[in-house]
Amino acid sequence: MNVQPEKMQPEAFEARLRQIGAERYHDKHPFHDMLHSGRCTIDQVRAWVINRYYYQSRIPMKDAAFISRVTDPALRREWRSRIEDHDGRAPGEGGIARWLRLAEGVGLDPEYVASERGILPATRFAVDAYVHFVREQPMLPAMASSLTELFAPEIHKTRIAGLLKHYDFASPDTIAYFEHRLSEAPKDVAFGLAWVMDHARTPADQDAAAAALIFKTDVLWAQLDALYSAYVAPGRIPPGGWQPHEGLLA
Numbered sequence: 001m002n003v004q005p006e007k008m009q010p011e012a013f014e015a016r017l018r019q020i021g022a023e024r025y026h027d028k029h030p031f032h033d034m035l036h037s038g039r040c041t042i043d044q045v046r047a048w049v050i051n052r053y054y055y056q057s058r059i060p061m062k063d064a065a066f067i068s069r070v071t072d073p074a075l076r077r078e079w080r081s082r083i084e085d086h087d088g089r090a091p092g093e094g095g096i097a098r099w100l101r102l103a104e105g106v107g108l109d110p111e112y113v114a115s116e117r118g119i120l121p122a123t124r125f126a127v128d129a130y131v132h133f134v135r136e137q138p139m140l141p142a143m144a145s146s147l148t149e150l151f152a153p154e155i156h157k158t159r160i161a162g163l164l165k166h167y168d169f170a171s172p173d174t175i176a177y178f179e180h181r182l183s184e185a186p187k188d189v190a191f192g193l194a195w196v197m198d199h200a201r202t203p204a205d206q207d208a209a210a211a212a213l214i215f216k217t218d219v220l221w222a223q224l225d226a227l228y229s230a231y232v233a234p235g236r237i238p239p240g241g242w243q244p245h246e247g248l249l250a
């Protein structure tokens with residue numbers, strides 16, 4: 001006789017999702033250790049800022065892809081604040097503009113950074129995979145893939161403290177991006193988690209949500225692996241990758 005797998009109770013299911021973060025979130029990546037403890041050179045910080053820009057730039061596109069599939073106006077209304085958080089409501093506002101202020105703070109020309117030149121191939125592949133995932137997968141895994149943000153406030157706090165302590169470029173203005181995320185991310189993820197808990201109605205749904213979260217931790221991890229390989233060890237910058245003298249402020 002076939003034994004049907006049992007649906008996990010809400011507490012156990014949430015614990016399963018949190019365990020994925022505990023084991024796989026990119027706060028454990030050695031590049032983050034270096035960055036937060038002041039062991040990055042300025043060029044390694046610049047490489048991170050340039051590559052991470054690509055992630056930032058694609059987040060509102062993936063949220064727009066998500067919204068484009070939503071039939072419920074209430075869910076669209078809820079989700080669109082994510083796009084506004086990144087794009088702002090006027091030029092110069094929002095997360096992308098704040099990221100470009102960080103770019104300037106580390107001595108990079110924001111126009112160079114926004115041009116997306118010098119992005120590592122693996123960064124592009126990983127980030128594009130996230131956008132495609134959200135565009136193509138069923139709504140439940142698409143939503144669940146954003147739940148890495150459950151773990152983001154802790155890393156943002158560590159980053160704010162670490163950057164302010166160790167790097168001359170760090171000031172409340174240059175790192176304002178992270179301060180804003182401290183209030184934006186918990187609001188988004190509280191909604192996303194409640195929605196996933198509510199809509200994961202079968203064991204297969206729960207498995208799909210967990211797999212989506214694992215996929216997303218891979219998206220984040222792969223970006224840091226690419227950065228580490230190009231700019232830390234072995235220090236092999238792939239063709240087209242940013243070269244440390246490029247894109248600097250005059």
Ligand SMILES: O=C(O)c1cc(C(=O)O)c2c(n1)C(=O)C(=O)c1cc(C(=O)O)[nH]c1-2
Pocket residue numbers: 059145146147148149151152155156181220
């Ligand atoms: O600095 C980080 O470690 C980090 C991680 C993540 C994440 O967990 O995906 C996001 C962010 N930052 C972030 O700033 C952000 O706007 C964001 C949006 C999303 C998403 O999946 O919708 N993740 C993240």
